[in-house]
Amino acid sequence: MGEFDLIARYFTRPAARAVLGVGDDCALLQPVPGTQLAISSDMLVEGRHFFAGVDPFTLGHKALAVNLSDLAACGAKPLAFTLALALPQVDEAWLAAFSKGLFALADAHGCELVGGDTTQGPLNICITVFGEVPVVSGKSQALLRSGAKTGDDVYVSGTLGDARLALDALRGTLALPADLLAQARRRLEQPAPRVALGQALRGIASAAIDVSDGLIGDLGHILRASGAGATINIAAVTPLLASRAHADWASAGIGDDRQLECVLAGGDDYELAFTAPASAREAVQAAAQSAGTQVTRIGRMDAEPGLRLVDAQGKAFIQRFSSFDHFQ
Ligand code: ADP
Ligand code: MG
Numbered sequence: 001m002g003e004f005d006l007i008a009r010y011f012t013r014p015a016a017r018a019v020l021g022v023g024d025d026c027a028l029l030q031p032v033p034g035t036q037l038a039i040s041s042d043m044l045v046e047g048r049h050f051f052a053g054v055d056p057f058t059l060g061h062k063a064l065a066v067n068l069s070d071l072a073a074c075g076a077k078p079l080a081f082t083l084a085l086a087l088p089q090v091d092e093a094w095l096a097a098f099s100k101g102l103f104a105l106a107d108a109h110g111c112e113l114v115g116g117d118t119t120q121g122p123l124n125i126c127i128t129v130f131g132e133v134p135v136v137s138g139k140s141q142a143l144l145r146s147g148a149k150t151g152d153d154v155y156v157s158g159t160l161g162d163a164r165l166a167l168d169a170l171r172g173t174l175a176l177p178a179d180l181l182a183q184a185r186r187r188l189e190q191p192a193p194r195v196a197l198g199q200a201l202r203g204i205a206s207a208a209i210d211v212s213d214g215l216i217g218d219l220g221h222i223l224r225a226s227g228a229g230a231t232i233n234i235a236a237v238t239p240l241l242a243s244r245a246h247a248d249w250a251s252a253g254i255g256d257d258r259q260l261e262c263v264l265a266g267g268d269d270y271e272l273a274f275t276a277p278a279s280a281r282e283a284v285q286a287a288a289q290s291a292g293t294q295v296t297r298i299g300r301m302d303a304e305p306g307l308r309l310v311d312a313q314g315k316a317f318i319q320r321f322s323s324f325d326h327f328q
Helices: 003-011 056-074 092-108 162-171 178-189 195-200 215-226 234-240 246-251 256-265 278-291
Strands: 035-045 077-087 112-120 124-136 153-157 207-211 229-233 271-276 295-302 306-310
Touching: 003 092, 003 112, 035 056, 056 077, 056 092, 056 124, 056 178, 056 195, 056 207, 077 092, 077 195, 092 112, 153 278, 162 178, 162 256, 195 278, 207 215, 215 229, 215 256, 215 271, 215 306, 229 234, 234 256, 234 295, 271 278, 278 295
Parallel strands: 077 112, 229 306
Antiparallel strands: 035 124, 077 124, 153 271, 153 295, 207 271, 229 295
């Protein structure tokens, strides 16, 4: 099967909202008046972002999910995406499963594939997503990293750390009971981008980011961009390790320290961390409810730069976990 047959068979569907989709030199999108385009790219490299031989259905899902997560962090509504794909060889069973996983998530979010590039090479998947953000009275409604103010509350959505547990288990450095592994692995391989929550937080959150490299590191980006600091209560974040009872993890041999490390520095969570003024607490909970996603208040922004962790008694907690960085 040649390049063009491959594109036609696995990656071409009739254009939905796009003016022109796959097949010409460019795709055409018609921006809605009064909106801005939000654009983001994420690349997944075999051996670096996913294990060789991973289920292609879940890989298709994840490749788009990590991109939709960036749109979610900006409060953007997904519109379309492009797919640049390097494949070592044409494997039709792999392509069928990959495109099925990809389109299942795309359809769930009304985000259409409008173009891309296909080449032979080591397995590498790069997606660029396009989303839409309203402009109201000349002001963009996009959520940025830079809007957090001293006194704002700090929140995180959903649960954290499960993906890290799965990664450690699949690498063989941690033994997990089968049920815990299945749950954790789902979070690693098929993250659910918080697209509805991001949009619901427009006009409420003061700053937002998606948690891809670990909570501490990603919160650090909000702090630097906003020129402020934060104090996080570890008693509020520790229970966020999956939706399981603390004791379940302890009885699986995962102690307090490890639990906290997974929550604070795990990575691959694709939850949203965000800030909002204390006056917006009810609005935040209403947004969370409308999006069907739990959010937890974990701390407060303060004027002193840097991130401080405190225990339930307000005592400083010294942490030694660091977030993921490709070049460190
Ligand atoms: P060009 O040579 O002009 O870059 P290509 O021959 O690479 O165009 O691609 C032909 C058409 O197929 C284009 O519309 C391109 O956007 C689309 N396309 C190529 N690869 C993919 C892919 N993996 N997924 C979706 N569309 C693709
Ligand atoms: Mg090309």
